[in-house]
Amino acid sequence: MQNLTSQQANWLALPPPASPPRWGKALCGLAIALLWLLPFSYVLLAIFKSTAEYAASPPLSLPEGVSPLLENIRMAWEQGDMAQAMLNSSLYAAVGASLAVLLAAMAAYPLARMQFRHRNLWFLLLFAGTVFPFQMYLIPLFFGFQWAELLDTHLGMCLLYTAICIPFPVLVLRNYMQNLSLEIDQAARLDGASEFTLFWRIILPNLRGPMSAVFLLQFTWIWNDMLFSSVLGNSPDTRSIMNALLVFQGSYAQSGPNIMLTAAVLASLPTLLLFVLLRRQFMQGLRV
Amino acid sequence: MAEVCLRDLVKVYEQQVVVRGINLDIPDGAFVVLVGPSGCGKSTTLRMIAGLESISHGQLLIDGKLANELPPQERSVAMVFQSYALYPHMTVQENLAFSLKLAGISAAERQDRIDAAVKTLELAPYLNRKPAELSGGQRQRVAMGRAIVREPKVFLFDEPLSNLDAKLRNQMRVEIKRLQHRLKVTTVYVTHDQVEAMTLADIMVVMKDGAIVQQGSPLDVFRNPANHFVASFIGTPQMNFFHGTLQQEGEHFFFASPALRIPLDRTRFGTALTHGQRVCAGLRPEDILPHWPDETPPAAETFAATITLSEMLGNETLLFAESASGPLIARQLPPRPVADGQTLRFTVRTENLHLFDADSGISLRADQPQRQETNTP
Amino acid sequence: MNPLLQHDQQLLARIGLAQIKARERARQGRQFRLALRFMAPALLLVTALLLLPVLYNIWLSFTQWQLFEGRDEFAGWENYHQLWSSPYFDDALGNTALWVVASVLFPLTAGLGLALLFRQMPGQEWFKSIIFLPRILAPTAVGVMWYYVYAPQGMLNQMLGQFTSMPVETGWLFEEQLVTPAIILTFVWQSCGLVMVLLLLGLAALPRDPLDAARMDGARPWQVFRHITLPLLAPTLLMVVILSVLAGFTVFDLLWVMGANYPQQRTLSLAVFMYFEAFQKNSWAFAAATAVVIGGVVLAVTWLQTLLQARVDRMVR
Numbered sequence: 001m002q003n004l005t006s007q008q009a010n011w012l013a014l015p016p017p018a019s020p021p022r023w024g025k026a027l028c029g030l031a032i033a034l035l036w037l038l039p040f041s042y043v044l045l046a047i048f049k050s051t052a053e054y055a056a057s058p059p060l061s062l063p064e065g066v067s068p069l070l071e072n073i074r075m076a077w078e079q080g081d082m083a084q085a086m087l088n089s090s091l092y093a094a095v096g097a098s099l100a101v102l103l104a105a106m107a108a109y110p111l112a113r114m115q116f117r118h119r120n121l122w123f124l125l126l127f128a129g130t131v132f133p134f135q136m137y138l139i140p141l142f143f144g145f146q147w148a149e150l151l152d153t154h155l156g157m158c159l160l161y162t163a164i165c166i167p168f169p170v171l172v173l174r175n176y177m178q179n180l181s182l183e184i185d186q187a188a189r190l191d192g193a194s195e196f197t198l199f200w201r202i203i204l205p206n207l208r209g210p211m212s213a214v215f216l217l218q219f220t221w222i223w224n225d226m227l228f229s230s231v232l233g234n235s236p237d238t239r240s241i242m243n244a245l246l247v248f249q250g251s252y253a254q255s256g257p258n259i260m261l262t263a264a265v266l267a268s269l270p271t272l273l274l275f276v277l278l279r280r281q282f283m284q285g286l287r288v
Numbered sequence: 289m290a291e292v293c294l295r296d297l298v299k300v301y302e303q304q305v306v307v308r309g310i311n312l313d314i315p316d317g318a319f320v321v322l323v324g325p326s327g328c329g330k331s332t333t334l335r336m337i338a339g340l341e342s343i344s345h346g347q348l349l350i351d352g353k354l355a356n357e358l359p360p361q362e363r364s365v366a367m368v369f370q371s372y373a374l375y376p377h378m379t380v381q382e383n384l385a386f387s388l389k390l391a392g393i394s395a396a397e398r399q400d401r402i403d404a405a406v407k408t409l410e411l412a413p414y415l416n417r418k419p420a421e422l423s424g425g426q427r428q429r430v431a432m433g434r435a436i437v438r439e440p441k442v443f444l445f446d447e448p449l450s451n452l453d454a455k456l457r458n459q460m461r462v463e464i465k466r467l468q469h470r471l472k473v474t475t476v477y478v479t480h481d482q483v484e485a486m487t488l489a490d491i492m493v494v495m496k497d498g499a500i501v502q503q504g505s506p507l508d509v510f511r512n513p514a515n516h517f518v519a520s521f522i523g524t525p526q527m528n529f530f531h532g533t534l535q536q537e538g539e540h541f542f543f544a545s546p547a548l549r550i551p552l553d554r555t556r557f558g559t560a561l562t563h564g565q566r567v568c569a570g571l572r573p574e575d576i577l578p579h580w581p582d583e584t585p586p587a588a589e590t591f592a593a594t595i596t597l598s599e600m601l602g603n604e605t606l607l608f609a610e611s612a613s614g615p616l617i618a619r620q621l622p623p624r625p626v627a628d629g630q631t632l633r634f635t636v637r638t639e640n641l642h643l644f645d646a647d648s649g650i651s652l653r654a655d656q657p658q659r660q661e662t663n664t665p
Numbered sequence: 666m667n668p669l670l671q672h673d674q675q676l677l678a679r680i681g682l683a684q685i686k687a688r689e690r691a692r693q694g695r696q697f698r699l700a701l702r703f704m705a706p707a708l709l710l711v712t713a714l715l716l717l718p719v720l721y722n723i724w725l726s727f728t729q730w731q732l733f734e735g736r737d738e739f740a741g742w743e744n745y746h747q748l749w750s751s752p753y754f755d756d757a758l759g760n761t762a763l764w765v766v767a768s769v770l771f772p773l774t775a776g777l778g779l780a781l782l783f784r785q786m787p788g789q790e791w792f793k794s795i796i797f798l799p800r801i802l803a804p805t806a807v808g809v810m811w812y813y814v815y816a817p818q819g820m821l822n823q824m825l826g827q828f829t830s831m832p833v834e835t836g837w838l839f840e841e842q843l844v845t846p847a848i849i850l851t852f853v854w855q856s857c858g859l860v861m862v863l864l865l866l867g868l869a870a871l872p873r874d875p876l877d878a879a880r881m882d883g884a885r886p887w888q889v890f891r892h893i894t895l896p897l898l899a900p901t902l903l904m905v906v907i908l909s910v911l912a913g914f915t916v917f918d919l920l921w922v923m924g925a926n927y928p929q930q931r932t933l934s935l936a937v938f939m940y941f942e943a944f945q946k947n948s949w950a951f952a953a954a955t956a957v958v959i960g961g962v963v964l965a966v967t968w969l970q971t972l973l974q975a976r977v978d979r980m981v982r
Contacts (some may be wrong), residue, residue, distance in 0.1 A: 025786045032779065033795045036854070042820040043810055058823050107707035110700030116693050122700075126707060129715040133915045133963045135939050135956040139725065139949055140718030163714035166707050183373035186340050189360040190367050191387035191438070195699055201386075205377040224803030226918050231944065242805040246922060249809055257813040264809040268802050275801045279794060282801075283862065298676065300685050305673040342692055345680040497669060 043261050047072055051256040068258075076248075076263035081236060085244035088233075089223050090270075091154060092240060096161030097218040101211055103162070104169035109199050111170070112177035113185055123174065129167035138231050145232050152235040160228060165218040169211075176210045177203065213281045220271050241267045290351030290441040290474055291316050292337065297346035299332050299498075307332050308498040309346070314491070317472045319465075323485035324495035325521070330478045331446060333495075337476060338444055339363050351441055366435035367444040370451065372427045374419040380430050381415045387438050398437075405433040408467065425456045432464075436471070443468070445477040449484065461487060482522050486510065494518050516649035519570050519642055525606060527570045530613040531646065536563040543569050543643065547591040547612035550638055557643060560652050567652065570642035576618040578607065578626075579635045586635035594631045609634070719960070726954035744954035754955075756932035760845055761914065764934055768913025769906055771853045776860030776905070780868060783861070793865070797858035804855070808922030811851045812838065815923070838923055845933065848923050855919075856912060860905055867901030868894075899977045907970040911963060935959050 046054060048063035050071065077083065110116070111123050141160065142151075150156030180203070188198045204211075229240035239247070245267050249260060275282060292314040299307035307329040314320050322330040335341040337348060339360035348355045355363055375383050384405065388398045406412050409429040419427055428448060435443055445464070449457045465488055468475050479485055485492050486506045493503040494517075502514040513519035519527050532545030534552075541552040541561050548569070552561070579590050593611035605623040609616055609632070618634060626632070643652040726744055748754050779796060783789045799807060814820045815837040822833040837847045875897065879889045895902075917936045924930045924937070931941040935955060943952035 025782060028782060029786055029789075029792045032782075033792050036796055036799075039810055039814055039820070039854070042814060046813070103707040103710070107704040110703045114696050114700050116697035116700050119700075122704065122708075125716070126704075126711055129711045131964065131967060132715075132719050133911075133936075133956075133959050134917075135915070135936055136722045136960045137715060137718045138940070139943050139953050139956065140721040141714065142943075143721075144718065159710065160714055163710040166711055167715075170707065183369045183371055184375060186338075186360070187367070187369060187373035187434075188375070188386075189340070190338060190363075190365060191434075192361045192390040193386075194361070195703075197390065199703070202375060220801060224805070226803065226805040226921070227940075242803045242918075245803075245805055245809060249812070249922065250925065257816065257819075260809055261813060264806040268806045271801050271803075272798075275798070298680060300677070300682070303682070305676060308673070308676060342689065344685045344688070 043265060046258045047262045047265055049258050051258055054256055054258040069262075072259055072262040073266065076259050076266060079259070080248035080263045081239075081244055082241065082263065082266060084237065085239050085241040086267075086270075088154070088157075088238055089241040092157050092161050093219045093222040095158050096165055096222045097215050099158075099162045100165035100218055101169050101173075101215045104166050104214075105173050105204060105207060105211065106199070107166070108170050108173040108177055109203060112174045113182070113203075123170070126170050127167050129164070134227060138227070141228075142231055150232075152233055152238050154238055157229070157233045157238060157240075160232060161222045161225070164228075165222065169214045169218065172210055172214050173207060176207060180206060216274065216278060216281050220274070223271050291349070292442055292474060292476065293347070293349040294333070294337075295347040295349070297333065297336060297348065298344045299329070299336060299341065300344040306498055307336070310500055312493065312500065312503070314474060314476065316474055319468050319475045319477065319488060319490045320493060321477045321479060321485040321489035321491070322493050322495055323479055323482055323489075323521075324501075326480060327497075328495040329498035330480075330495050332498075334367075334444055334446055334476060334478045337442070338365050338367050364438075364441040365444060366438045366440040366442070367446060368428075368431045368435050368448045370447045372419075372431040372448075374427055374430055374434070376419050379416050379418055380411060380422075380433075383419070383430060384433050384437050387434070391438075401437040401439070402433075405436045408436070408470075409433050409463075424452050425460065428452065428460060432467070436467075441474065443473050443475040445475065445479075447479050449479070449481075457484075464488065483524065486522070494521060512651070512653065513570075513642065514651055516568060516570075516644045516651075519644065519651075523572055525573050525617050527572050527642070528576060528616045528618075529644075530569045530571075530616075532567060532569060532613070534561055534563060534565045534567055536561075543567065543641070545569070545613040547593070548636070549589060550636065550641060552641075552643070553638070557652050566646035568644045568646050568649075570644060571616075571636055572640065573606065573617045573619040575637040575640040576616060577635050577637070578618060578620055578624075578632045580624070580632075590633040590635045592631055592633055595626055595628055597628065598626050607632075722953050722956055722960075725950055726957045728950050744951050745958075747951060748954050748958065753929075753932050753938060754935075756929070757935050757938040760933055761935045763845060764849065764916060765910055765913040767849045768852060768856070768916070769909040771849070772856050772860045772909055773902075773905060775853060775857050776864055779857065779861045780864040784865065784868060793858075793862065796861055799855040800858045802855070804916075804918035805922055807851065807855055808919045811854075812923050812925075815847055839927055841929070844924060844927050848919055848933075851923065852913075852916060852919060856909075860909070863905055863908075864898075864901060867898055870901075871897050896980075899980065900974065903970070903974055903977050907966065910966050914959065914963060914966075 045061070045063055048066060048069050049057070050068035053064060053068065107126060111119060145151040145156055148156075150159070184202060185198060188202050193202065223240075224242060225240055226242040226246055229238075229243035230246065233239060234243065245263055248263055292312075294310050294312040294314075297307060297310040298305065310329075310333055312320075322333060324330050332341055336343050337350075339355070339358060343356050350363060350365070375386065378386065381402070384402045385398055388401065393401075406415065409432060411426075411429055411433055414422060414426055414430070419430070422430065431448070448464075449460055452460060461484060464477075477484075477488060489506050491503060492506045492509050494501045494509065496517055502509055502518045504512075509518060510522055513522065516529070520529070530545050530548060532543055532548070535542045535544045539554075541554065541557070541563075543550045543552060550569070577586075579586050591611060591613075593609035593616060595607055595609050596615075597608040599606040599608070600623060603623075604619055604621040605626070607618045607620055607626060609618065611634075616634075620626075644650065645652060727741060729743055783792055786792065816822075817834045817836050821837065822835060825833045835843065837843050871894065875893050876889060879893045884892070915936055916934060917940065920930075920933045920937050921940070924933045927933070931938045936959060939952050939955035939959065942948045942955060
């Protein structure tokens with residue numbers, strides 16, 4: 001213990017520097033959280049008011065009762081034509097995300113575990129799909145869908161969403177697969193497994209974590225899409241839920257904010273639910 | 289069960305020759321150990337037999353059939369990896385059953401084989417656990433079980449004991465040997481640990497720089513190392529080497545060095561000796577004996593050396609000493625108290641003397657076993 | 666080693682290096698065909714729906730639709746010239762620049778502040794979730810919500826009115842000076858969460874030793890932060906900045922929903938401008954040129970990022 005500088009001696013003698021008192025931080029955090037929730041609270045209050053009530057009272061006042069909610073829901077649902085749109089988005093998100101993740105895993109497998117020439121170039125080819133902004137796809141896809149008669153079809157939308165959701169999972173799954181022990185492959189081959197059996201029975205079961213994380217992200221993204229739906233699938237039969245919301249906002253503005261906000265809440269419910277239930281998987285997907 | 293033949297096996301990796309023309313005939317049911325320092329090509333050779341590395345040139349024959357182009361799936365070869373490579377998402381039972389299911393073996397037969405392996409390796413309490421819940425030794429046994437149930441033609445082991453602690457390693461060594469004796473499957477085992485090689489092998493193959501340097505029974509290789517490298521690699525503690533020259537006096541030859549002067553038996557060293565040849569004398573620690581004044585006079589000359597360190601192992605003591613010819617290690621049984629700095633006189637067992645040419649490292653013994661045609665430097 | 670090398674050369678000459686190479690290439694060829702079978706579906710979809718369209722877009726931007734002849738004709742840089750001289754384009758460009766700056770500055774500072782605040786706090790999981798929640802919502806839904814927050818009779822005006830005790834009826838989304846800042850605020854509210862989480866992850870991954878060493882050397886918390894924490898955080902910060910730039914550049918849904926009643930909506934950003942030209946005015950080639958401009962900037966930024974990222978990573982190690 002000799003030859004310490006006075007500074008070091010002081011540091012050793014004193015207790016560790018106290019961080020600002022815990023409750024101070026907590027209070028601060030609480031204040032910020034409340035601030036963040038303000039718009040939500042406004043929405044929550046509004047959806048419980050009937051149209052007349054909303055118009056008559058200040059926006060942040062408490063609603064008089066709970067009953068208008070049901071009426072608001074009914075009106076939003078019918079006037080916004082939400083039933084069909086919900087169905088559409090459910091289809092697109094479920095099919096698109098799961099197919100994309102599966103195809104991405106299939107593509108990532110040779111990129112991570114096999115050796116062949118220009119392997120990296122092939123990966124870049126797949127990944128190039130995310131590099132360009134969406135604006136560059138819109139017009140060509142519109143023309144292409146027109147020509148292929150895929151415009152305003154469920155099939156067309158599913159294909160599109162799948163394609164867009166492939167590149168990112170390829171990156172994630174490839175990185176994850178590279179970290180799996182290589183010798184498992186070799187052991188499986190010696191055991192007599194064909195390449196596809198290897199992929200399906202050995203590699204895939206070990207990818208459950210990243211695959212579900214990435215599935216959630218892509219599902220949410222597809223559910224939230226408005227742009228592609230409005231360009232490539234704008235008919236009432238094939239609209240996505242957000243597209244329907246947009247249309248609703250544009251045409252029924254006279255319905256009153258309480259109805260519109262109810263519609264917005266309804267449209268967001270499924271993803272909200274997913275987030276509440278599966279928060280950890282969402283966060284995991286970010287660790288990429 | 290099958291013979292394995294390696295004929296002029298070469299592996300070239302990115303213009304570098306990694307395995308240089310290996311010739312090896314492995315009889316059916318033999319336990320062959322490939323041993324050598326890291327980078328000597330032993331693992332690569334093993335993987336070429338398995339089909340996990342492509343063969344650049346040469347022939348691999350398994351059971352008489354050319355196997356070069358066969359994919360690993362079709363070679364009927366089972367391998368135990370250094371890291372065990374168990375399927376992490378499957379239970380022990382499923383790990384064992386996997387290859388059998390792929391081969392389309394009936395459920396009844398599958399169960400029979402698994403039961404037999406489980407009994408042999410004492411895996412019964414672990415059948416429903418996943419690899420992550422097992423200790424290193426348990427995982428190792430599952431890996432071996434996975435190989436056994438396949439009833440392959442050849443067993444391959446790639447340094448399977450490296451990841452285990454010393455005690456477990458010794459236990460598993462014995463188990464592996466017992467297993468192989470019972471099953472009588474042709475086995476190729478790779479290790480860098482010469483103790484494993486000595487204890488396990490029927491045929492020990494010493495490799496260096498991608499070539500076979502010597503092969504034979506362990507005792508053979510131990511007693512008659514073909515060159516300096518093998519002599520230094522096999523045997524713990526390492527053999528002692530002393531530099532010196534050959535001197536001829538009439539009909540007799542002597543090894544002469546500052547500390548030692550040893551008469552040479554012509555029948556052992558043949559006609560290859562020339563006066564003035566620079567040589568390296570090799571003596572194992574057990575062949576250098578401290579000579580106490582109260583003992584009967586020794587057969588050969590004694591020389592002096594100063595003790596620098598002694599390691600007491602209980603049944604014997606290793607004496608580290610400094611002589612006029614350089615440092616040496618001697619084994620002393622039974623142990624007697626020795627002090628650092630003490631000067632003792634030592635004698636040697638001349639019948640176990642090895643001589644190596646100082647430049648080429650090749651042994652000068654006349655009774656060298658027929659060596660493999662290799663290209664040793 | 667020399668005798669070995671000599672021997673190797675003889676060996677290679679004897680067995681023929683060329684032959685070995687040929688066999689290796691054949692093997693790799695087989696591996697490649699196998700790999701192709703796995704990659705095929707993904708490659709097909711991505712090429713057909715993502716890559717080919719990009720090429721087509723670029724080609725399209727160099728054509729002009731001849732109304733009377735009913736086909737495209739190669740027009741060189743005509744569209745780009747028009748772009749440059751369009752007043753709407755200038756405004757849109759200006760607004761986009763504003764967006765990029767704002768979308769880097771505000772979420773970063775706010776996110777950093779929040780991350781530092783929430784680093785060791787009881788109940789931080791809840792707080793993180795609340796701040797992150799808006800990120801899950803669709804920008805469209807968020808746009809609808811905030812449309813009514815900003816409405817003349819909406820929440821914001823009411824709150825302001827209570828503070829100033831005078832009725833406030835600003836049309837936040839209808840006035841030129843107010844519309845972009847207002848939407849930027851919404852954007853920050855929505856994207857702070859992601860920035861905060863990323864920064865938290867980055868902070869958690871920092872090595873402890875340099876920080877402890879600095880404290881031992883007598884540095885006060887603020888100095889530790891400025892001279893040790895921030896530089897070590899550089900790679901994460903860079904990634905966040907790049908993500909923010911890209912996000913700010915391609916914002917669309919918010920602008921489309923919240924700016925719906927703003928007369929000059931198409932000037933709100935380049936992305937909106939492009940959509941407007943394409944699907945409202947049907948000037949396809951013109952819009953394609955806009956898209957190419959957007960794409961070019963995004964690519965340049967991404968390329969810059971990869972360069973900088975490598976260098977910053979090396980600095981930190």
